[in-house]
Amino acid sequence: MSDALHLEFEVSGNNFVSAGGASDEVKKTLKMLGIGAQYIRKVAIAMYEGEINMVIHAGGGRAIVDIYREKIVIVLKDQGPGIPDIDLALTEGYSTATDNIRDLGFGAGMGLPNMKKYTDEFNLESEVGKGTTVTMVVNFF
Template identity: 60%
Template sequence: MENKIHFQYLIDGDDFTRAGEASSDIKSKLKMMNINPDAVRRVAIAMYEGEINMIIHADGGTIDVDVYPDKLTMVLKDTGPGIPDIDKAMEEGYSTAPDNIVSLGFGAGMGLPNMKRASDEMEISSVVGQGTTVTMTVLF
C-alpha cells in the first residue's frame, strides 16, 4: 500500500459555480500521470457528479483520492442529511433536488446512477441526520 499518491479536496457547499473544480484538478493531475484517457474520463464524471451532489444536498464535504498504479479510489464524505432509502436514490430519474437546481442543469435523478456507471465499484453508507460516505473505485 506504499505505492499511492493521496489528494484531499474540501468542497465548498455554498458556491455552485465552483462545483467541479476538484474534479477538474484531479483530471489534469491524472492526465499528467499518463493514466489511460478512458479511466481519467470516468474518474472525472464520477467525481464531478459527486461534487454536485455534495453541494446540492449536503453543504459540501471532503473528497479523499488515492491513486495507485492500477486503480484510483475516492471517498466522498459529507455531514449532510443522509439518504433514507439508498435503493430509491439509485433509481434513474428519482430526485429530491430543489427546483432551482434543475434550472442549473442538474437534479434529474441521474447523479448516483451516473457515478455507478462511471466507476468499477461503488459503495454508499449513509445515516440519516449524520451524513453520507460514497466510496468509488476506478480501475485503470
C-alpha cells in the first residue's frame, strides 16, 4: 500500500451552516488529485451523510481521512448517544430524527443506508452512551 494523504477534521455539533465543510474539503482534494468523478460522487455522498449524522445525532465528532492511490478510508468518530439496534438503523426509512431535523431536510432514514450503498466497505461500531465509529472505504477502480 502506498503512502496516504492524511486529513483530519473536527465536525462541530452545533453549527448546521458549516455542516458538510469536511466533505467539501475532501471532495476538493480528490478533484485536485485527479480521482475519477464517479468515485468522488460516492465519497462525497457517503461522507456528507456521515457528517450530517454526526451533527444532528451526536453533537459533532471527528473525521479522519486517508487517501491512497487506489482507495480512500474515512473514519467518522463521535461520542454521541450510540445506536442501540444497528440493523434497524441501517433499514431504509427508519429514523430517530425529530421533526426539527426533518424540517432541515434530513431524517428520512436514508443516511446510514446511503453511506453503505455508496461505499465498497462499510463498518459501524456503536456503544450506547459512549459513541459511534463508522469506517468507510471507497475504491478508485
